[in-house]
Amino acid sequence: MIIISKPWIRIKAENEDEINPCDIISGLTFLGDDTSPNLTNNYQDLSGQDGSLSTYSNFNRTVVNARFWLHFKDYYDLKLAQHDIFxxxxxxxxxxxxxxxxxxIVKFVRSGNFSVEPVVENANDAVFSIPFENPSGYKFSLLRSDSLYTYDEEGWQIGMNLPNGEDLVYRHTVPQFKIYNASDIPIDPYYQRHDLKIIVKFNGNSLQLVNKTNGTSWTYNKSSNGSDIIVLDGINTTLNGTPASANTDYGNLVLEKGWNDIVATGATTVDSTFSFPFIYIG
Known part of the structure; x- marks a missing residue:
């Protein structure tokens, strides 16, 4: 027997529990969703020169269209359902x-305007779409890199660019190691404001982390006895929760797609964790 699973959607608003709206609103069925990347290419025209000079490209916000079917008994039932949906x-x-x-894989969105009306006059069904606005233009892994396998199958799926037969480790206690970025794009916390947290404890006079794959680096210039928790959160550094960017060279690391070779120098011991969500296009 072939079992066809029923499509579902789950939503989680800020500081609220995750819910399935079809479990809450009687007669509501989720039919599916669709979206497409929104890439803008920018050019500069030069006087006297044919064509245009490519300057930069960027992903813009997208719209995720979620489709629903609502079955109701009568006009009064429809009005109650409309209120619950809105x-x-x-x-x-x-x-x-x-x-x-x-x-x-998740998307972070806000609802756009929509209406819920019968398919024809006096019908007992409504088919409608909710245009969810996705301001980042990205999709993200449900879990961060350092907790990818915490919930077994809930944390990963086919299509996440995860290598077969490879152990993905995001906490290391050795000075040379590899970090895998399963995203569709590089993780760039400076130019693109991507989410990348590097949590380190070290013993020594200073610490430098270098991504040998692309040459980006970050240096912490003060000594530590191994008990301090130092966090490079994007481009900002904290020491035990207190701002400490002044103790650094104001550098940051960028993670290329795939494997990145990381080297830690200047410390006798180091414990580092790379925590970030994978970013996907589409």
Missing amino acids: RLFMNKKLMRIKTDAEPA
Whole structure:
């Protein structure tokens, strides 16, 4: 027997529990969603020169169209369902959504304007779409790199660019190691404001982390006895929760797609954790 699973969508608003709206609103069925990347290429025209000079490209916000079917008994049942749907989705909050098609990949969205009306007059069914606005233009892994396998199958799926037969480790206590970035794009916390946290403890006069794959680096110029928790959060550094960027060279690391060769120097011992969500396009 072939078992066909029923599509589902789960949403999680800020500081709220994750829910399936179809479990809450009677007669509501999720039909699926679709979206496409929104890439803008920018050019500069030079006087007297044919063509245009390519300057830069960037991903812009996208719209995720989630389709629903609502079955109701009568006009009064429809009015109650409309109120529940609008109250749930049109709340001004940033919401995390995931679906059965990509259970380990999420999008952070806000609802756009939509209506819920019968397919024809006096019908007992409505088919409608909610245009969720995705301001980042990205999709993200449900879990961060350092907790990828915490929930077994909930944390990964086919299509996440994960290598077969490779152990992906994001905490290391040796001075030379590899970090795997399964994203579709490089992780760049400076120019693209991507989420990358590097948590380190070290013993020594200073610490430098260098990504030999692309030459980016970060140096902490003060000594530590191995008990301090030093965090490079994007481009900002903290020492035991207190701002400490002044103790650094104001550098940052960029992670290329795939494997990155990282080297730690200047410390006698080092414990480093790379924590970031994988970023996907589409």
